[in-house]
Amino acid sequence: MTTVTDLNQPSLQPTAPKGRRLTLPVLLLVIAGGLALTSIVRIITGADGITNVSQMSTALELAVPIGLAGLGGLWAERAGVVNIGLEGMMILGTWFGAWAGYQWGPWNGILVGIIGGCIGGLLHAIVTVTFNVNHIVSGVAINILALGATRYLAPLAFEGVQGGSAKQSPPVESIGNFTVPGLSDALVDLNDKGWFFISDVAGLLGGLVTNVSWLTLIAVALIPATWWILWRTAFGLRLRSCGENPVAAESLGVNVYKYKYLAVIISGGLAGLGGVFLSIVANPFYLEGQTSGRGYIGLAAMIFGNWMPGGLALGAGLFGYTDSLNLRGGAENVHALLLLGAILLAIGAVWLLVRKKYVPGVITLAVGVLVFTWYSLTDEVPNQVVSATPYVITLLVLSLSAQRLRMPKADGMPYRRGQGK
Structure with missing residues (x-):
């Protein structure tokens, strides 16, 4: 029987990412620095909405x-399975959660929505792990299949029901939310003062204790729980070894197939929970197209976070x-953030030039000048730019952080039981 000591051998230890790791103190410094720059921009532009409690x-x-x-x-890819099908698993979560929620209550809807996502994860695991199909192809197929299945099921389940239609479920009862009494009001008052940095911190903290859903608490708790399970338990070490070197893991007695299956099913359940959040908390009903590409943006957040829960x-x-x-x-807030973008690009350009990366530094500086010129010559940005902002930020963040990334070594690679013999 394989022990934790066996798995601590060098052949199975995941290689640490090169460069500085995003530890908690570093993460807090990054957040503080970002808030300080945002506060400066808020004072210069007068766009108080960018850090108020409601915004946060x-x-x-x-x-x-x-x-x-x-x-x-993260769960799937740490076990070596690329999960492009997150969007489809979220779609399944939205439909199953709303379908069960309006009939048997929101908490039952949450459970059934998670199961719906797990079904998508199980299908992805069967196709990729057992039949060794390309992970990208399988994920895209699941996205298409989930969309088609919910479009077929929605009219059958919701049409003719009070409040429902072919593209929308009846309303689901709210699971409720909470506000920390006293603390919330104090932070709102402090945020309204408009002081440098202090009011912005108050706005951030106020957003964390004002009208917060109980499901939000669960979701936030899953971040440290994931870190503890994957990096502090024997189960997590075995799972991560399957994403780093499955042949070596198998040689030490790890059932690689089992861990890959578990990881991808858990992955689907988490994506399904994200879908449930959309159809029960964000909106109290299922609506076709509700996910709006959030599964893909979640994948981008995972990559930006370097496959680590804190960065994610x-x-x-x-x-x-x-x-x-x-x-x-x-429109007003995005226009103000153009100035913040120009400042960040200027800082990035100086950093690159100091490190003697002259061509990227000059290009970054030129882009910063263009962004600052755009800010200076306009009073607002078109609504189309506002709508596209999340997707533009996603592309920019991924392009700027690409050089420091280090995915699990066997991520997306085909594996057959016994291939190392």
Whole structure:
């Protein structure tokens, strides 16, 4: 029987990513630095909405489904299975969650929605692990299949029911939310002062304790829980070994197929939970097209986070924040953030030039100048730019962080039981 000591042999230990790791102190410094720059921009532009409590509360709500999808992708890819099918698994979660929720209550809807996502994960595992089909092909097929299946099932389940239609479910009862009494009001008052940095921190913290869904608490708790399971338990070590060197793992007695199956099913369940959040918390009903590509953005958040839960949470928060700009004073806030973008590009250019990367540094500086010129010559941005902001930010973040990334070594690689013999 394989023991934890066996699995600590060098052949199975995942190689540490090159460069500085995103530890908690570093993460807090990054957040503090970002808030300080944002505060400067807020004072210069007068766009107080970019860090108020309502904005941050909305950003948190929008970040949760992205983060859950990204967390699902992390579980699968740490076991060596690329999960492009996160979007489809989220779609299954939205439909199954709303279908069960309006009949038997929201908490039963959450459970059934998770099961719906797990079904998508199981299908992906069968196709990729057992039959060794290309992971990308399988994921895309699941996305198409989930969309087609829910479009077929929705009229059968919801048409003729009060409040339902061919593209929408009846409303689901709310699971409720909470506000920390006293603390929330104090942070709102402090945020309204408009002080440098302090008011912005108050806005961020206020968004975390004002009108927060109980499902949001569960989703946030899953981030440290995932880290602890994958990096502090024998189960997690065995699972990660399957994504780094499955042949070596098998030689030490690890059932690679079992761990890959478990990881992908858990991945589907987490993505399904993200879909449930959309159809029960964000909106109290299923609606066709509800996911709006959040499964893909969750995958981008996972990559941005370098396949680590902490970085993933930071990426989900960033994408959720940019998505929230569509809902609250988008044009004014996005215009103000052009100045923030120009400042960040200038800092990036200086960093590249100091490291003697002259060509990338000059290009980054030129882009920063163009962004600053755009900000200086305009008073607002078109609504089309506001709508596209989350997707543009996704592309920019991935392109800028691509050089520091290090995926699991066997991620997406085909594996057959006994191939190392």
